[in-house]
Amino acid sequence: MILVTGATGTVGRLLIDQLLVAGERVRAVTREPARAQLPHGVDVVGVDRTDPASTADAMRGVDRVFLLTSGPGIPEYDTAFAQAAADAGVARVVKLSSGRAGDATATDPIPAWHRAGEAAVRAAGVPWTMVRPLGFMSNALHWAGTIREQGTVYAAFGQGRIAVVDPRDIAAVAAAALTTEGHEGQIYTLSGPQPLTPGEQTAILAEVLDRPLRYVEVTPAQARHALLEHGVPAELADAIMALRADALEAFTSVVHPTIERVTGRAPRTFAEWAAAHASDFRADTAVAGTVRS
Numbered sequence: 227m228i229l230v231t232g233a234t235g236t237v238g239r240l241l242i243d244q245l246l247v248a249g250e251r252v253r254a255v256t257r258e259p260a261r262a263q264l265p266h267g268v269d270v271v272g273v274d275r276t277d278p279a280s281t282a283d284a285m286r287g288v289d290r291v292f293l294l295t296s297g298p299g300i301p302e303y304d305t306a307f308a309q310a311a312a313d314a315g316v317a318r319v320v321k322l323s324s325g326r327a328g329d330a331t332a333t334d335p336i337p338a339w340h341r342a343g344e345a346a347v348r349a350a351g352v353p354w355t356m357v358r359p360l361g362f363m364s365n366a367l368h369w370a371g372t373i374r375e376q377g378t379v380y381a382a383f384g385q386g387r388i389a390v391v392d393p394r395d396i397a398a399v400a401a402a403a404l405t406t407e408g409h410e411g412q413i414y415t416l417s418g419p420q421p422l423t424p425g426e427q428t429a430i431l432a433e434v435l436d437r438p439l440r441y442v443e444v445t446p447a448q449a450r451h452a453l454l455e456h457g458v459p460a461e462l463a464d465a466i467m468a469l470r471a472d473a474l475e476a477f478t479s480v481v482h483p484t485i486e487r488v489t490g491r492a493p494r495t496f497a498e499w500a501a502a503h504a505s506d507f508r509a510d511t512a513v514a515g516t517v518r519s
């Protein structure tokens with residue numbers, strides 16, 4: 227049985243589908259099982275990671291764990307999950323970390339939280355794999371509202387290229403690490419196939435959506451405000467802005483061969499991701515909902 231934390235989120239939800247296709251038994255962690263809408267056959271458990279007792283309960287009968295936590299509590303939550311996994315005799319923990327945890331020059335909060343989380347997993351003594359993606363392609367969903375309403379993308383740091391990665395490919399690497407051998411002690415830094423600025427992403431979206439779009443560079447303060455409007459908590463919004471301000475293009479624009487090496491499949495392009503999510507950006511088909519960070 228594989229325990230998937232962050233099961234209703236961007237990566238976790240995609241991972242569950244891939245694990246079910248592979249014939250695995252899955253237990254999914256969510257705070258609200260009644261609202262989770264997870265596939266039939268998944269054992270859905272109500273767990274709040276702020277409560278260590280419920281974390282330990284979720285581990286019963288589990289032999290592998292996908293560990294996804296977020297925000298300033300990452301070190302604390304990863305410590306609790308990793309310790310509970312060790313106590314339960316779990317054979318393997320695959321932690322979703324951050325690409326910039328591997329950037330020795332990074333001193334902003336998000337890489338620091340993930341480094342502390344990784345250290346907690348190592349210290350627990352359970353066999354581990356670290357999955358460190360660069361920026362998610364799905365972050366572009368933050369632009370969906372203004373694309374639908376104004377045909378415009380507002381984003382900061384217009385010159386910075388990031389080799390953004392499709393969350394489905396992140397899930398595929400995690401699935402491989404959970405279900406096949408040879409991944410113990412590995413650190414997988416994941417990128418997409420192409421470093422892109424926000425303006426270049428906007429041009430690709432325009433081509434896929436077959437409508438003109440313009441890119442407008444905004445200040446970091448305006449971009450932070452937009453994150454708050456999307457429901458991102460203030461401390462996390464500050465950390466995201468610090469990460470973007472501190473990230474050096476020399477680091478974020480590197481294309482890594484890891485996805486193809488681990489999964490045997492070339493990483494998806496931003497155009498492929500955009501085509502798969504085109505309805506989110508089209509005014510006539512958009513479904514109201516929240517956007518996750």
Ligand SMILES: NC(=O)c1ccc[n+]([C@@H]2O[C@H](COP(=O)([O-])OP(=O)(O)OC[C@H]3O[C@@H](n4cnc5c(N)ncnc54)[C@H](OP(=O)(O)O)[C@@H]3O)[C@@H](O)[C@H]2O)c1
Pocket residue numbers: 231232233234235236237238255256257258262273274275276294295296297322323324325336359360361362365518519
């Ligand atoms: N976005 C990027 O560009 C990027 C890049 C590199 C690394 N990362 C890392 O990726 C991770 C985020 O992944 P994601 O975008 O897939 O997540 P996400 O979509 O934001 O989903 C968050 C998940 O956490 C769960 N959750 C929130 N609070 C919880 C609590 N108190 N107890 C239990 N579960 C809780 C939510 O479940 P319920 O609401 O159902 O309880 C949800 O499934 C973070 O660690 C981030 O640092 C992100």
